[in-house]
Amino acid sequence: MTDQPPSAHPIALHMRGISKSFPGVKALQDVELEVRTGEVHAIVGENGAGKSTLMKILAGFYQPDHGEIEIGGHVVRHWHPREARERGIGMIYQELNLVPDLTVAENISLGRMPHRGPFVDYRAVTQKATEVLGELHADIDPATPLGNLSISQQQLVEIAKVMADKPRIVVFDEPTSSLGDKETRVLFEVIGRMRAAGIAIIYISHRLQEVMEIGDRVTVLRDGRRIETRDVEGVTPEHMVRLMVGRDVSEMFPKLDLVPGEQVLTVKNISRSGDFTDVSLDVREREIVGLAGLVGSGRTEVARAVFGLDPIESGEIAMRGRKVKIRSARKGMASGVALVPEDRKGQGIIPMLTVRENFTLPVIQRLTTALLIFARKERGIVRRLADRLKVNPPQIERPLSVFSGGNQQKVVLGKWLLAEPSLLILDEPTRGVDVGAKADIHEIIGEFAQGGGAVLMISSELPELLAVCDRVFVLHEGRVTAEIARADATEESVMRAATGQTGQVAA
Incomplete structure (x- = not known):
């Protein structure tokens, strides 16, 4: 590619008048999207x-009710995922689409394994994986089972899988939601090389600073309509937020000035080999305490140990001054602890169940006898909670997956609020969440603390931690620094x- 601005480059993709409806919902109404070669176009x-929905139409998973798609100057109609991939469309979704029991190399070649005669050519599979991972600067052994990798490493494998197809248009849907700063820098470098090579890039993110840093143009969608498309240069995050939500969001991180009460959680010198060492921290009533650190610092591992999902080898945990041995999630709940996990889809919800059923999972025993579920009582509780939490649409009998x-x-x-815990542990509670929902979630957290609850919160977004938390414990390589x-x-x-530079930090 030349050094011409993206506006001078040929059009790689033009979606015109795209409309799509589902039962009771108009998902898209006459949406237009134009993306050029060598451009990062943010949505x-x-x-x-x-x-x-717009990206699933591009990928062939949905057919539009109206409108047309033009790829490289050619109109395509009624195409399907395989055809989209053959036309050079690569999709990198927020939710991983990999097989944990296969190796990294096998996942990268999944669905298109090279063969030598009737047998899979595993040497070629490994060679391809090594080349693509090298381009991503990813220090990952292709022979490693995918399930042994961290979420951030799995996300890099997902990207490598798409890049192995040499796509012409690549869609990144919240690609940094599971990545730390170092991995995000690597990703941006890769995207920069892709842009220089003439690949058209669609970048979807709730992190507006990323959009400002990496995007050339931005399209704002609201309620299924295109509100505006403009150059990123000169636009402010505040302007984008106003277009996205239709109102000013003046306080993204509201903080209540609360007076902390009695100590709820006391952690003294807990250790587990390979994960964390001599970790001590505490959380009081009406207090939000942050747990900060880089990816791999042990934040999630400490949270899981306090909840009882993973054992500790030494040290002690106390709730309200009383030592507890929390060796399972059931005992964690019985001790008054709740955990909102980092992996929402894999560990936080059961997608095929309804909103109502997911809400009442931790408290279903309160709503049943030996033979009966008190359905009317359950529906009443859930409707009130859904309204309080601003779940939209408020249709509690729909599967949560939609x-x-x-x-x-x-x-x-909400399901953990129903359990009425003393301590609420939040692991990346606003990851992959839009600005409006983020503000709602912060309000929910604040109300819980105001009511006397204790909160231990992990977040990779430092502005969020600094604005919301009363204190912050920082981990480096498994130790509180x-x-x-x-x-x-x-x-x-x-x-x-x-980063371990504790000499200049006031503790």
Whole structure:
């Protein structure tokens, strides 16, 4: 490619007048999208704005009710996923589409294994995986079973799988939602090389700073309609938010000034080999405590141990001053602990169940006798909770799988609120969630703390932690390197501790 601006490049994709309806929902209404070669075209909008539906139409999973798709100057109609892939469409979804029991190399060649006669050519499979992972600067052994990798490493394998097809148009749907800063930098470098090679890139993200950094143009969707398309240069995040939600969101991270009460959680010198060592922290009533650190620092492992999903080898945990041995999730719940996990789809919800059924999973024993479920009572409780949490649409008998990520996350939060825990552990509670739903979730967390609850919150977004939390504990390589009060917490002080530079951090 030349050094011409993207506006001078040929049109790679033109979607015109795209409309799509589902029973009771108009997902898209007369949407237009134009993407050029060598361009990063961002698409932003709240969950439910139509972004995913538009991309599924592009990928051939849905057929539009109206409109047409033009690829490289040729109109295509009624195409399907295989044809879309053959035409050079590559899709990298937020939710992983991989097989944990297969190796990294096998996942990268999944569905298109090279053969030598009647047998799979595993040497060629490994060679292809090595080449693609090398392009991504991913230090991953192709022979490793995928299930042994971290979520961020699995996301890089997902990207490698798409890049192995040499696509002409690549859609990134929240690609950094599971990546740390280092992996995100690597991804942006890869996207920069793809752009320079003339690949058209569609980039969907709720992280508006990423859009500002990497995008050339941005299209804003709201309620299934295209609101505006413009150059990223000169636009502000505030302007994008206003277009996305149709109103000003002046306070993304509202913080209540609460007076902490009695100590709820006390963790003293807990350790587990290979994950964390001598970790001590505490959380009080009406307090939100942050747990910061880089990917691999042990944040999630500590949270899982406190909830009882993973054992500790030494140290002790106390709830309200009383030592507890939490050796299972059931015992964690009985001790008053709830965990909203990092992996919403895999660990937080059962997608095929309804909103009602997901809400009441932890408390179903309260709504049953030996033989009967008190259906009327259950529906009443769930309707009130769905209304309080602003679940949209408020249709509690629909499968949770058809709801947006933000609404699914509200259901995960809501089911634990029904359990009335003393301690709520949140692992990336706003990951992959739009700005409107994020504000709703922060409000829910604040209400829980205001009511006397204790919150331990993990987030990779430092502005979120610094704005929401009363104190922040920082982990580096499995050890607590700092405890920083709200008044002293800055992005610099947290990052110094997160990278092990504890000499200049006031604890």
